[in-house]
Amino acid sequence: MKTKFKSLSLIAITFLLFALPFSSSAASFALYLCGGATAGLIPDAAVNATLKSGDKIMWQEFDAAGNTPIGSPSTVTVATDGTPLPFTVGTGLSVGAHYFKVFIIAVNPNNCSGDLSDPFSLYVLPTAAVTLGTPSQTSFCEANSNPTVQNSVITATATALDAVLTDVTYEFTWTATKDAGAVTDVTTIGTIGAVNPVNVNSFTLNNTAGHGAYIFKAAVKYVVAPGNGVLKSPSDLGCPAESAASTTITVTPKPGKPSIQIAP
Structure with missing residues (x-):
């Protein structure tokens, strides 16, 4: 289930999102989208195996420089142990490069925050003609x-x-x-x-x-x-x-x- 993240962890989110800047100079992207296609993103298998019901997977888009978050973080809440729901990207994204980072918050018992991921890059291609x-x-x-x-x-x-x-x-x-x-x-x-x-x-x-x-x-x-x-x-x-x-x-x-x- 996707929700806005609660304010109680806002300090942790802010620290993590600004802690690891990244370069946007790479010419290669992990994912290319065209024609309104979408894709689902999930954490890697090793992290997925540790997820528990109620944990929160925090997704955030950054600007091209990697310094400023775009919009608010989005939360995917784990419903079943070890099985994250995909975070859908593509809908509403403009033509061009986009960069996302993710981290995990283990809700029980202490709202522990994990490390921020490396950036995931994707590019929305223009309509072909x-x-x-x-x-x-x-x-x-x-x-x-x-x-x-x-x-x-x-x-x-x-x-x-x-x-x-x-x-x-x-x-x-x-x-x-x-x-x-x-x-x-x-x-x-x-x-x-x-x-x-x-x-x-x-x-x-x-x-x-x-x-x-x-x-x-x-x-x-x-x-x-x-x-x-x-x-x-x-x-x-x-x-x-x-x-x-x-x-x-x-x-x-x-x-x-x-x-x-x-x-x-």
Whole structure:
């Protein structure tokens, strides 16, 4: 059960919350949230094993500098020995970095306060969106026909990310239609470029594509580098977003090679 902590222990709380400042310079976060996802936090297993019914688990958010508490501490009261209820984070948090600390108060018999934890860091990601720029060419000739420009580049730009996020990137997926029919594999008609910077990707429709009218879309989702923090998103899909359709790119047929005949 979550309640505001009683004033009788306010002195202990104030001392603990200010006793251990921490740095907010780290580029990696333990948890990433997007799309309104939430996560439950609990103390480690060794501490959980010592919890008794009625003990209070005190959670507090700090500012980025780690010096000033944000809001009031929240209390999760232990209902069953050794089984803490999770403290839910995510709801109501703004986009950006957030830092939490926790400590335990053993209510019986003397309201003894434990040590304050190291900070737990999380980052709320912005709502993902992706837009397509104007193609570099809206038409060109197929194969080895003149003029010499025989490709078109489309650039997809997703929502910008904070430069501090070294573990998070976007995964881009490109789809296309040719003459209103789906292209099964877009790599057969062009080349997907490297993601650079983290929110920009391009597709080059090249001259090996058959003649026709091509329309593209790009989709993005969040991914976290393996071995780093945990990403929480609705249905664990990475908060996907898709662009509107691109301007049509027309690949014009190359005229056939004629043979010379004597006119009748």
